[in-house]
Amino acid sequence: MIQRKQSIYLFIAVIISAGLTFIFSIWTSSQNNTPIFIVDLFSGVSILEKITPVLFYISALLSFVTIFLFKNRQLQFVLGRLNILINLFLLGILIYLSQTLPGESLASEKGIGMIFPIIVILLLVLANKAIKKDEDLVKSVDRLR
Template identity: 75%
Template sequence: MIQRIQSIYLLVAGIISGGLTFLFSLWNTSQANPTIYIIDLFASNSLFEKLVPVSFFFSALISIVSIFLFKNRKLQFVINRLNILINLFLLGLLIYLSQTLSGEASVSEKGIGMFFPVIVILLLFLANKAIKKDEDLVKSVDRLR
C-alpha cells in the first residue's frame, strides 16, 4: 500500500534528489560565477560535471517509480539498492569535482547540495529496512496458515 512508511522515505528521497537540488547550491567560488547550482553543470564542458545532474534526476526517478512497486517488495528492495549505488557514485563524483575545482587555490565553500546524496542514501536505507520488516511479517503470517 502507498501509505506505508517506506513510501514516505522514498517520496522524501525523490523530492530531495529531484527538487531541492535546484534550490540549494553545490559550491561557491570566488570567481566570476560565484554560486554553482545543479542546472549550471549542464552548460559545462566536462562530462563528469554533466553526469551530476543526470545522476540526481535518475535517482529521483527511480525513487518515485519504487513507490509504486509496493506489490512486489523484492523488486522494490533491489531497485532501492540500485538507487543507493547510484547515490554512492554521485557522492564520489561530487567529492572528486569538489577536489578538482578550477581556482581551488582560492577560497571556495561547499554548499548544502553536496550532502544531498548522503541524506538520500540514509532515506533509502531506512526504506529498505522497512520493506524487509514488511516482508518478514508477511512470511511469518504465511507460516501460521
C-alpha cells in the first residue's frame, strides 16, 4: 500500500523537509555574502533560530512515519493535520527571522528554502485529501455489507 497517492505526497514532503534543506539556503548573509542553510541555524543565538531546524526534521520524521500508518487512516489523517500545524508554525518563525535579521537594511537575499514549508503544507493537504477519499471509500463499502 505504499504506492498510494498520499504516500507519494508524503514521501516528497520528507525529501523537501529533510533532504533539500542541505542543498538550498534560507537566506544569504548581507555582511559577508555567505548562504545560510537550515543546519547553520543550530549555532544561532536565539531559541527561535535553534528550534527552526528541529521543526524541519520533526516535520520530515512525522511525514515518514505517516507513510507506514496506511492501515490506520484516522491516525494518518490526524498526523497529517499536526504536521500542517508544525509547518505553519515553522513558516511563521521563518518570516519572523527573515524580518529581524541583523543587517536587514542592507537587503539580504532570501533563498528558496524560505518557501519549503509552503510546499510541504500543500503536499500534506493533498495527502490528507487522498486519505479522506480512501476513508470515504472504505466506509461506503462497509455500508453495502
